[in-house]
Amino acid sequence: MVSYKSIKAEILNGIVGRQWAPGELIPNEEDLARDYGCSRSTVNRALQELADLGILERRRKAGTRVAQRTSRGALIQIQIVRSEIEQSGRRYGYVLLHREVQAADSATAGLIDAPRGKPLLHLRCLHLADGVPYQLESRWISLVALPSARDVDFESVGPNEWLVTQVPYSRSEHIFSAAPPNAEERERLRLRPDEPVFVIERRTWLAAQALTYVRLAHPGLSYRMISREDDLLDETES
């Protein structure tokens, strides 16, 4: 029996082997089904998944063509900082530096995308790997969206870990940047002179409601964010 996976693999081979150039039309589903001796449904599934991956482009009546991949995607997996550190074989450490309930002023309201005046929980924490400063976290949590956060002291469990167990989110935004450190970062992260910080900012929402904004600062000389794209031609996987 011809599987949709084998068809995926054959089409991919045809693409990387330049049998079909980018932009070129490939045969329609019926023809492929006849070629491979299977039903159109099977071909359809294979082509749809390749289209989902951005490798093919399909339009009704117009047919299926090899996509012009002018932009390259990189999928970043941002883990809980504890598991990130522990997976690299180091010991995780955590310190809560500051905890305060405040009303959203114009600056913080813009960051978290919540109305001014609403109550926010502001936290600052330091995460360490083998005792060395790894990440300085500055977080605001909307107490309108997450009132239960008011009763958590965050002394022993980081806000990151607490949030993922509590809250689903439906939308998120990440911003990555390189910045000169401010005074607190220079001290807490024990930065060397001229060492910049790598900054990750994240905002999450559930439907229209803002949940949290966080700024994560890492020492620039030791932190790397890595993204690997699996080999398309490895047929051992989905």
Add this chain to the structure above:
Amino acid sequence: MVSYKSIKAEILNGIVGRQWAPGELIPNEEDLARDYGCSRSTVNRALQELADLGILERRRKAGTRVAQRTSRGALIQIQIVRSEIEQSGRRYGYVLLHREVQAADSATAGLIDAPRGKPLLHLRCLHLADGVPYQLESRWISLVALPSARDVDFESVGPNEWLVTQVPYSRSEHIFSAAPPNAEERERLRLRPDEPVFVIERRTWLAAQALTYVRLAHPGLSYRMISREDDLLDETES
């Protein structure tokens, strides 16, 4: 008729509405098919797509459960630098600084993941937005994998643009970091004192063969890399 999209939407609503907690089992395909009054195939497609998105986890006989989303993904779209600049409404400028064929020494061989001694094309280019330095590119291209690159002068078309039209790739790796600038970056990018650079490094392969390694340096005070995740609850899309 009940569409697989409406089922996807209802399941998602059940998840964000805490009808099913993370880790919890949801009904099996047959039951859902009866509930919704559709065939099992339709339910299957809906659940499979949610599993592909990482929202559900499925195992034969064990059933389908809501995934514990302990890591959050961010999909970065890295475009050709020309379109990145032009889409922001600015004028694109390009200068080739250096072009040289060289044999891979131990340092460059490690970067591009090619054997030592093989010929490489080394290019350095500056990309400008409205005349202001935007990105300093330093690239090595394997002339074993891409012999035709030897005959391209890259005076008017950047290597990035040439590569995407020429070459498919099957695997890639990206590394993002913040770094203090070296002397050339400070000068070419006209960095202010203490301004770091945001660095993107990319390597690509076709099957086992390394194609190219590139290091892209941006001025840290003006460059931001942004990733937005679409709202899962918006039913207007796939």
Add this chain to the structure above:
DNA sequence: ATCGATAATAAGTCTATACATAATCCCGCG
């Protein structure tokens, strides 16, 4: 109680068929 064979289960895949829908082609009318 432990182990191993077997049954039961839920998802995974494939098929043939039907109809829906978007996009294109093309023809004929003005």
Add this chain to the structure above:
DNA sequence: CGCGGGATTATGTATAGACTTATTATCGAT
């Protein structure tokens, strides 16, 4: 020549049914 409208076409979606496969549960023998 341009335009509108219908025919055509390729993909999109849904269905019932059958078979496969991974995994778990169970039951029986030791």
